[in-house]
Amino acid sequence: MKSAGASSVTVTLVIATTRPGVMGLMVRLAALTATICTTVVASAVVAAAPAMAIGERGTPGDKLSTLTTVALFVGVPVAAAALIAFLVFLPSMVSGPRYRPGRPWSAAASWFGESEGAGEAGMPELTALPDATAQGGGASARW
Amino acid sequence: MPLHRAVAQVPAGSAFTFRQSENIRRAVATAGAETGLRFFVYVGQIEGDVRSYARRRHAALGSAAQYGVLIVVDPDARLVEIVTGQTACRRLDDRAAGLASLSMATSFAGGDLTGGIVNGLRMMAQAAARPPVLHEHDDN
Numbered sequence: 001m002k003s004a005g006a007s008s009v010t011v012t013l014v015i016a017t018t019r020p021g022v023m024g025l026m027v028r029l030a031a032l033t034a035t036i037c038t039t040v041v042a043s044a045v046v047a048a049a050p051a052m053a054i055g056e057r058g059t060p061g062d063k064l065s066t067l068t069t070v071a072l073f074v075g076v077p078v079a080a081a082a083l084i085a086f087l088v089f090l091p092s093m094v095s096g097p098r099y100r101p102g103r104p105w106s107a108a109a110s111w112f113g114e115s116e117g118a119g120e121a122g123m124p125e126l127t128a129l130p131d132a133t134a135q136g137g138g139a140s141a142r143w
Numbered sequence: 144m145p146l147h148r149a150v151a152q153v154p155a156g157s158a159f160t161f162r163q164s165e166n167i168r169r170a171v172a173t174a175g176a177e178t179g180l181r182f183f184v185y186v187g188q189i190e191g192d193v194r195s196y197a198r199r200r201h202a203a204l205g206s207a208a209q210y211g212v213l214i215v216v217d218p219d220a221r222l223v224e225i226v227t228g229q230t231a232c233r234r235l236d237d238r239a240a241g242l243a244s245l246s247m248a249t250s251f252a253g254g255d256l257t258g259g260i261v262n263g264l265r266m267m268a269q270a271a272a273r274p275p276v277l278h279e280h281d282d283n
Contacts, residue, residue, distance in 0.1 A: 138237065143251045
């Protein structure tokens, strides 16, 4: 009883929040405006970060060693490319072999539906087709 | 190219993921419940004549053959066969079976085995669906 009441409250809440109306439209518009403003200001601040360092004092740091330079400008891009390639191939690695028309098919046979009668094992014993099959029909198609 | 070769050489494993098998199993059960017929699906390589294999496999269903509809898909030979039993073919005539097999072949040609089987089952269930007849399967 209690849970039924709670679920009905949830349902009305959902209906109330999803009902399209002037209030909902205004709220959505306000949220959109706030998001756009925040994004514009934040990206400007982030882009201007080096400019803010102009007046700073301190040691500028040593020259990069050859090893660090190579690691930074070759190692990082290669690692990023490898990561992206791995993520691209991950779905096909997980899902296993996929059927591609025209390519050889090597997967094990699959049977769907209850296993009825003798199944594949009983096929060699069939000398003639019973009426149930012989009087039946069917169709076929190629691709 | 080498990647595709590696995929093709994968030794015998299941052709379908768990979710795909689940979809087909559900489609088989739904089609059976909607029509009162018994649907069976076989997907695999077949040596020799596919049509004769399908008919013998249908006969091997035993008592279920009368109301049985067997769909045999050979992805290697690129052939789909539908065999309907003596009673089943009155409800699912050859024209409806042919239409379903064509629709399935179209999906298979696009590489979608699961979608083709599920859609074909749905089409056949729709063609064979009718108001339920009480005591239809009783002996007397």
